[in-house]
Amino acid sequence: MPSKKTKINILEHELVPKHEVLSPEEASKVLKRLNIKPTQLPWISIDDPIVRLIKAKPGDIIKITRKSPTAGESIAYRYVVVDTLHPKKKGGK
Amino acid sequence: MISNKIKEIKFGILSPDEIRKMSITAIVTGEVYDNDGVPIDGGVADRRLGAVEPREVCPTCGNTRDNCPGHFGHIELAKPVIHVSFVKYINMYLKTTCRVCGRLKISERERKRYLELLRGLQELELHHLIKRFHEYIRRKASAVNKCPHCGAEQYKIRLEKPHTFYEERGEGLVKLNPAEVRARLEKIPDEDVRLLGGDPVHARPEWMVLTVLPVPPRAVRPSILLETGIRSEDDLTHKLVDIIRVNNRLREHIESGAPSVIINDEWDLLQYHITTYFDNEVPGIPVAKHRSGKALKGIAQRLKGKEGRFRGNLRGKRVDFSSRTVISPDPNLSINEVGVPEMVAKVLTVPEKVTPWNIEEMRKLVINGPDKWPGANYVIKPDGRKISLKYVDRKAIAESLAPGYIVERHLRDGDIVLFNRQPSLHRISVMAHVVRVLPYKTFRLNLLVCPPYNADFDGDEMNLHVPQSEEARAEARLLMLVEKHILTPRYGGPIIGGLQDYISGAFLLTSKSTLLKREDVIDLLGVAGYRGELPEPAILKPEPYWTGKQLISLFLPKDFNYKRPAKIASATALKCIDEDCPHDSIVIVKKGVLLEGVLDKASIGREEPESLIHWLVKEYGEDLARLFMDHVFKMFLRFSEKHGFTMGYADLLLPRDAKEHIKQVIEEKKKEVYELIDKYYRGELEPSPGKTLEETLEDKIIEALSKSLLDKVGDAITPYFTLNNPVIIMARTGARGNPVNLTQMAALLAQQTISGRRITRGYLHRTLPHFKPKDLGPEARGFIAHGFVDGLTPIEMFFHAAAGREGLTDTAVRTSQSGYMQRRLINALQDLRVEYDGTVRLPTGEIVQFLYGEDGVDPMKSDHGKSVNVERVIQKVIGWRI
Ligand SMILES: [Mg+2]
Ligand SMILES: [Zn+2]
Numbered sequence: 001m002p003s004k005k006t007k008i009n010i011l012e013h014e015l016v017p018k019h020e021v022l023s024p025e026e027a028s029k030v031l032k033r034l035n036i037k038p039t040q041l042p043w044i045s046i047d048d049p050i051v052r053l054i055k056a057k058p059g060d061i062i063k064i065t066r067k068s069p070t071a072g073e074s075i076a077y078r079y080v081v082v083d084t085l086h087p088k089k090k091g092g093k
Numbered sequence: 094m095i096s097n098k099i100k101e102i103k104f105g106i107l108s109p110d111e112i113r114k115m116s117i118t119a120i121v122t123g124e125v126y127d128n129d130g131v132p133i134d135g136g137v138a139d140r141r142l143g144a145v146e147p148r149e150v151c152p153t154c155g156n157t158r159d160n161c162p163g164h165f166g167h168i169e170l171a172k173p174v175i176h177v178s179f180v181k182y183i184n185m186y187l188k189t190t191c192r193v194c195g196r197l198k199i200s201e202r203e204r205k206r207y208l209e210l211l212r213g214l215q216e217l218e219l220h221h222l223i224k225r226f227h228e229y230i231r232r233k234a235s236a237v238n239k240c241p242h243c244g245a246e247q248y249k250i251r252l253e254k255p256h257t258f259y260e261e262r263g264e265g266l267v268k269l270n271p272a273e274v275r276a277r278l279e280k281i282p283d284e285d286v287r288l289l290g291g292d293p294v295h296a297r298p299e300w301m302v303l304t305v306l307p308v309p310p311r312a313v314r315p316s317i318l319l320e321t322g323i324r325s326e327d328d329l330t331h332k333l334v335d336i337i338r339v340n341n342r343l344r345e346h347i348e349s350g351a352p353s354v355i356i357n358d359e360w361d362l363l364q365y366h367i368t369t370y371f372d373n374e375v376p377g378i379p380v381a382k383h384r385s386g387k388a389l390k391g392i393a394q395r396l397k398g399k400e401g402r403f404r405g406n407l408r409g410k411r412v413d414f415s416s417r418t419v420i421s422p423d424p425n426l427s428i429n430e431v432g433v434p435e436m437v438a439k440v441l442t443v444p445e446k447v448t449p450w451n452i453e454e455m456r457k458l459v460i461n462g463p464d465k466w467p468g469a470n471y472v473i474k475p476d477g478r479k480i481s482l483k484y485v486d487r488k489a490i491a492e493s494l495a496p497g498y499i500v501e502r503h504l505r506d507g508d509i510v511l512f513n514r515q516p517s518l519h520r521i522s523v524m525a526h527v528v529r530v531l532p533y534k535t536f537r538l539n540l541l542v543c544p545p546y547n548a549d550f551d552g553d554e555m556n557l558h559v560p561q562s563e564e565a566r567a568e569a570r571l572l573m574l575v576e577k578h579i580l581t582p583r584y585g586g587p588i589i590g591g592l593q594d595y596i597s598g599a600f601l602l603t604s605k606s607t608l609l610k611r612e613d614v615i616d617l618l619g620v621a622g623y624r625g626e627l628p629e630p631a632i633l634k635p636e637p638y639w640t641g642k643q644l645i646s647l648f649l650p651k652d653f654n655y656k657r658p659a660k661i662a663s664a665t666a667l668k669c670i671d672e673d674c675p676h677d678s679i680v681i682v683k684k685g686v687l688l689e690g691v692l693d694k695a696s697i698g699r700e701e702p703e704s705l706i707h708w709l710v711k712e713y714g715e716d717l718a719r720l721f722m723d724h725v726f727k728m729f730l731r732f733s734e735k736h737g738f739t740m741g742y743a744d745l746l747l748p749r750d751a752k753e754h755i756k757q758v759i760e761e762k763k764k765e766v767y768e769l770i771d772k773y774y775r776g777e778l779e780p781s782p783g784k785t786l787e788e789t790l791e792d793k794i795i796e797a798l799s800k801s802l803l804d805k806v807g808d809a810i811t812p813y814f815t816l817n818n819p820v821i822i823m824a825r826t827g828a829r830g831n832p833v834n835l836t837q838m839a840a841l842l843a844q845q846t847i848s849g850r851r852i853t854r855g856y857l858h859r860t861l862p863h864f865k866p867k868d869l870g871p872e873a874r875g876f877i878a879h880g881f882v883d884g885l886t887p888i889e890m891f892f893h894a895a896a897g898r899e900g901l902t903d904t905a906v907r908t909s910q911s912g913y914m915q916r917r918l919i920n921a922l923q924d925l926r927v928e929y930d931g932t933v934r935l936p937t938g939e940i941v942q943f944l945y946g947e948d949g950v951d952p953m954k955s956d957h958g959k960s961v962n963v964e965r966v967i968q969k970v971i972g973w974r975i
């Protein structure tokens with residue numbers, strides 16, 4: 001059993017892909033390219049550990065760069081939302 | 094075609110006023126018919142509810158039953174009753190609002206803010222956010238235990254399924270009756286209902302507690318007249334009568350001032366009847382039953398499930414222009430064709446518009462009429478009138494035929510139809526075929542098309558549909574034709590390709606030892622439909638001879654290069670190291686000439702990616718591949734017939750010394766096992782990590798008696814079986830069977846297992862009474878020392894049957910499980926589509942994948958999943974050098 005003090009940085013973990021918060025300019029470029037509203041992107045909870053670590057805020061768009069066995073590298077985007085169904089901390093809206 | 098579009102559907106709850114307004118009469122009595130069998134007014138069969146008898150005129154609307162829409166009645170309930178389907182929402186409203194003043198338990202300031210926020214979200218049409226917002230408010234309000242408006246203390250609401258509410262007060266649980274529940278719901282202000290996600294206009298919360306019950310028209314619950322002359326009423330009618338009787342009794346008790354215990358009992362009974370009327374499968378209450386013990390069908394039961402209104406009637410429609418019969422094989426048909434019995438062709442029709450160019454032909458069809466093929470069954474005049482050709486003067490109709498008429502003519506050769514075999518698990522379960530009308534009564538298909546349908550001929554039936562419009566026919570031909578599906582999107586490779594006899598035939602034909610005389614060559618090429626010069630014979634003297642490889646080469650494109658080991662090379666004894674090897678197990682095609690190598694499963698087989706067939710489809714198109722299969726494959730079968738191909742008992746016999754050797758090997762292994770068992774009893778056996786001593790012993794025994802033994806025996810018998818043996822030809826070329834099957838037939842079946850363990854079930858401490866209790870020896874636990882050639886002992890045969898049963902049950906369980914999983918997956922994914930920008934989206938534009946499959950590759954057009962096969966590109970461009 002690892003001790004309670006053991007902390008790992010999930011950002012450095014082999015299986016965690018690269019997450020970056022897009023600047024408003026980059027975000028609007030992505031949305032324009034896909035011709036969508038931000039809510040039409042897949043969502044990610046503000047309580048997701050990786051979202052907390054990269055300090056994203058609700059409304060941000062996150063770019064995820066993954067390794068893919070078929071495509072080499074694949075890029076996905078997530079829209080950061082407040083999770084009202086499974087809230088971790090109080091407050092919110 | 095543009096038609097009226099439905100923009101929006103709104104669901105709401107009927108208010109008591111609406112129910113009364115739409116009702117034609119109150120239903121007040123449980124009596125249904127009088128002594129003469131005439132419906133009683135005010136009963137559930139009241140004639141004002143609509144005409145149902147053949148010549149009955151509806152007293153309400155004046156129509157007969159064909160035009161009467163049916164009319165609702167209503168029952169005034171003596172006491173309110175909870176509607177089971179809304180219990181979830183009633184519970185939510187009770188928990189989130191004050192028990193005294195009925196207002197949302199959220200402070201006035203916050204409430205105002207939330208209302209504004211909600212309005213904003215609604216203006217922006219952010220529906221998903223609105224849903225979450227309501228959820229948030231509900232959660233917040235139900236946690237409050239003191240009303241911020243009137244200060245009243247709040248108690249916890251407990252719902253006891255299916256429909257009883259309690260309040261957890263200090264003195265204990267207090268039941269809230271439906272009247273009290275309704276009173277609380279009535280007090281909730283409209284604005285608060287909105288904040289909680291309700292719609293106060295179309296679904297006031299108190300309407301979820303019924304005070305008036307609608308009585309559906311008689312047409313909804315028709316009574317049936319049995320042969321005995323007795324009228325049998327619909328389940329809903331029975332249920333309504335129950336409801337009315339209890340309701341009337343309850344009212345009498347109330348009016349006569351009966352004790353509250355009696356009233357409450359009667360009230361509960363009314364609640365029970367109304368609940369089961371809506372849904373007779375509510376958990377927690379007894380199911381309402383017929384006198385026969387059969388469960389009554391509630392309204393919910395009419396809608397739910399496979400046979401319900403939705404899946405059974407609305408989504409599952411019966412269609413015209415379809416047909417079903419047994420299938421049988423016909424290697425003489427093209428893979429694109431289907432053989433249709435004449436009998437079927439005379440019933441299924443295609444509407445054909447009469448033009449100046451086809452009028453004479455159409456006249457002939459009309460004169461032939463419905464009974465003589467090819468004929469026609471109907472003529473449709475330009476004014477839309479349909480004339481049956483059965484009982485009319487067909488000559489006169491044919492004469493009157495003019496451009497613009499439509500003739501519904503019989504199905505005939507060349508028509509396109511859809512062919513389907515259930516279960517329709519993937520898109521190639523339905524493919525388009527070209528019709529060939531043939532005698533007899535079965536649908537016939539080329540054997541090569543069996544794999545996509547997963548069809549065999551042990552009694553399988555298939556369905557056939559005739560597209561009726563030009564668009565449908567064009568789509569079928571261009572998108573659904575069999576040849577367009579030689580490659581499957583399941584994996585990058587052909588799903589249609591050589592199998593069984595085709596493969597052994599191809600092997601025999603292309604073998605080095607096969608030399609063909611002129612007559613044979615002509616016969617074979619004739620079957621394949623070859624029209625052209627004979628090639629130069631491979632041997633000139635003393636007689637001209639051709640090789641099978643020469644014949645194949647005639648059909649290969651002239652710029653085709655290919656190199657790959659044959660399937661037979663997977664046996665070490667037949668593996669070729671280089672091109673000069675005598676086993677002939679590297680297939681080499683250079684500039685369209687099959688230079689060396691035998692054709693077998695690896696080059697022409699189905700489900701073999703990167704094979705000869707695969708490259709032909711990919712590089713020269715489906716059309717060429719289809720011709721190859723229709724022509725060359727026929728040659729394989731023809732050669733197999735000329736050569737003669739069969740297997741028998743004698744092909745599996747081993748010489749005496751080989752048998753002795755095998756016996757020895759088995760004895761050695763058995764000794765090994767007995768030693769293990771001894772070691773176990775002596776306590777010298779070391780347990781493997783994570784296993785008990787017994788498990789360790791079992792593992793070691795199974796290992797010794799199955800895999801290692803089979804391998805050893807397999808190696809021992811291979812020298813006795815050569816490629817002259819038809820059984821070996823089949824196993825080595827991949828036509829049928831494998832080397833393990835061979836060992837099992839010729840030598841021994843080895844250890845039988847159930848769930849991966851030796852057989853232990855049966856009697857106490859032993860499998861059969863023939864053994865001593867706790868015997869751990871091989872024979873006592875399902876070891877079989879004989880092959881099928883020798884025959885099994887009775888005990889061995891019992892163990893073999895026991896282990897064989899496992900496979901059967903597994904298949905049965907697997908199919909039902911995977912079938913349900915398939916259904917759920919299809920329901921979840923059916924609306925996704927790949928847009929032109931390569932993204933995968935929902936119809937509303939939400940993105941599911943940013944690039945289809947992460948790499949944007951269509952698996953059907955890939956090579957085993959890869960979008961580019963570099964090796965093949967090189968092979969193609971620089972050709973192949975010896
Ligand atoms: Mg079958
Ligand atoms: Zn973890």
Ligand SMILES: [Zn+2]
Binds near residue numbers: 152
């Ligand atoms: Zn009517």
Ligand SMILES: [Zn+2]
Binds near residue numbers: 193240241242244
């Ligand atoms: Zn209050």
